[in-house]
Amino acid sequence: MSPLTETEMKRYSRQIVYPEIGLKGQEKLSRSWVAVLGIGGLGSIASLYLALAGVNLRLIDRDIVELNNLQRQILYREEDIGKPKATAAKENLQKWNSSIQIESFVEDFNPDNAEELIVGVDLVVDGTDNFEARYLLNDVCVKHGIPFMYSAAIGTRGMMSFIVPGETPCLTCLFTSPPRPGSLETCETAGVIGPSPGVMGVIEAAEAIKYLAGFGENLKNKLLIIDLTDNSFEVVRVKKNPGCNTCADRNFAFLSKKERTRYVVALCGRASYQVRPKKKLNLNLTELSHKLSRIPEIRVVRVSDEVAIMTYDGKEVTLFRSGRIILKGARDEKEAVSIASRFFTY
Amino acid sequence: MPVTVRFYLGIREVTGVKEITLDPEPRSVRELLLRLKEKFGEKFSELVLTPDSSNVRDNVVLMVNGHSIRLLKGLDTPLKSGDIVTSDVVEITETIGGG
Numbered sequence: 001m002s003p004l005t006e007t008e009m010k011r012y013s014r015q016i017v018y019p020e021i022g023l024k025g026q027e028k029l030s031r032s033w034v035a036v037l038g039i040g041g042l043g044s045i046a047s048l049y050l051a052l053a054g055v056n057l058r059l060i061d062r063d064i065v066e067l068n069n070l071q072r073q074i075l076y077r078e079e080d081i082g083k084p085k086a087t088a089a090k091e092n093l094q095k096w097n098s099s100i101q102i103e104s105f106v107e108d109f110n111p112d113n114a115e116e117l118i119v120g121v122d123l124v125v126d127g128t129d130n131f132e133a134r135y136l137l138n139d140v141c142v143k144h145g146i147p148f149m150y151s152a153a154i155g156t157r158g159m160m161s162f163i164v165p166g167e168t169p170c171l172t173c174l175f176t177s178p179p180r181p182g183s184l185e186t187c188e189t190a191g192v193i194g195p196s197p198g199v200m201g202v203i204e205a206a207e208a209i210k211y212l213a214g215f216g217e218n219l220k221n222k223l224l225i226i227d228l229t230d231n232s233f234e235v236v237r238v239k240k241n242p243g244c245n246t247c248a249d250r251n252f253a254f255l256s257k258k259e260r261t262r263y264v265v266a267l268c269g270r271a272s273y274q275v276r277p278k279k280k281l282n283l284n285l286t287e288l289s290h291k292l293s294r295i296p297e298i299r300v301v302r303v304s305d306e307v308a309i310m311t312y313d314g315k316e317v318t319l320f321r322s323g324r325i326i327l328k329g330a331r332d333e334k335e336a337v338s339i340a341s342r343f344f345t346y
Numbered sequence: 347m348p349v350t351v352r353f354y355l356g357i358r359e360v361t362g363v364k365e366i367t368l369d370p371e372p373r374s375v376r377e378l379l380l381r382l383k384e385k386f387g388e389k390f391s392e393l394v395l396t397p398d399s400s401n402v403r404d405n406v407v408l409m410v411n412g413h414s415i416r417l418l419k420g421l422d423t424p425l426k427s428g429d430i431v432t433s434d435v436v437e438i439t440e441t442i443g444g445g
């Protein structure tokens with residue numbers, strides 16, 4: 001007897017009929033867990049196709065849905081603006097497929113929680129928009145032997161590689177170290193058309209389905225480079241570096257304690273700063289915003305269990321239940337911390 | 347043996363071609379980049395090299411036979427001059443970070 005229900009057999013019939021998947025492959029897909037780190041343009045579409053295929057998902061994102069996301073992040077609709085992305089994505093995906101399990105984490109991905117958030121899944125899909133997070137993911141995945149995809153998109157272009165620790169080059173083998181913040185263009189500064197992350201997200205989903213069901217060839221030891229302006233899809237062979245600091249020497253610099261002192265980070269390209277408390281909190285946001293609304297400079301825009309959006313002296317402040325704050329329009333780290341400390345002690 | 351050099355994304359915008367062959371093969375990446383500068387002009391160097399010309403830019407990956415030169419000997423990475431069995435492939439691309 002197959003562990004699949006009759007409804008599931010019907011739902012997935014078209015991919016069960018596909019000879020390379022079959023019943024066995026579907027059972028594998030339905031048993032699998034994939035973490036999607038960052039549910040923006042890439043993560044939206046990758047997680048949608050994976051949910052439709054019957055894969056269980058762990059969704060991780062630190063941001064809330066904003067109007068300028070809707071041009072390409074297909075999981076969100078107008079009514080989701082102001083909701084944490086991980087929450088809105090889970091709600092919407094569950095409407096597409098109620099038979100899969102979805103876990104959502106409205107959290108910043110940092111050295112303190114990275115292992116906890118990733119360990120236990122079969123595969124990780126890269127939906128991040130920065131190399132800091134990717135290098136941290138690289139550390140976690142190499143340390144624990146979890147395969148993951150590096151994928152990125154901007155403008156009309158995209159890049160991807162399927163990384164299997166021990167078998168393929170890791171991110172350090174490919175790019176050495178994260179490019180200095182500001183040396184890379186971001187979607188905010190260079191722009192992006194929806195189909196670029198769309199194509200890359202679709203390929204990520206296809207890579208994941210092939211890997212989990214066990215057929216075909218993955219983008220291992222290869223770097224895919226695409227440009228939609230002239231429809232060029234090219235594959236560059238890449239090799240593991242025998243002297244790699246991360247995958248050969250197993251030196252996990254991004255997971256190391258040194259990094260743990262960074263409680264304030266600039267969110268690249270967004271003129272925003274994130275401040276997080278030294279210890280994770282569990283705030284009652286309704287109560288807190290009620291109290292805060294008595295402070296004259298603070299205006300409460302909207303409140304839910306998970307997130308409170310306020311303005312302070314004209315700057316937008318997004319406060320999460322865990323105590324994390326995102327400040328839009330702060331001049332520098334110092335100002336960000338000083339504003340954050342008005343809300344509670346960090 | 348000649349060396350094959352392939353260009354991708356923003357680098358290709360400046361070179362206007364996807365690939366060229368340099369014969370005779372330059373002895374190092376530094377020499378290769380000088381030859382490419384002669385061919386494609388100052389703009390090519392500006393895009394690929396740091397202002398002090400000591401390394402490739404942070405957002406550029408230059409690979410010799412699949413290995414980033416940052417993990418080899420940087421601009422001093424040798425190319426196998428005189429090797430008649432295999433020819434080197436050099437690939438130059440920008441890095442992409444968005445998502």
Ligand SMILES: [Zn+2]
Pocket residue numbers: 169170171172173174241244245246247248
């Ligand atoms: Zn490595």
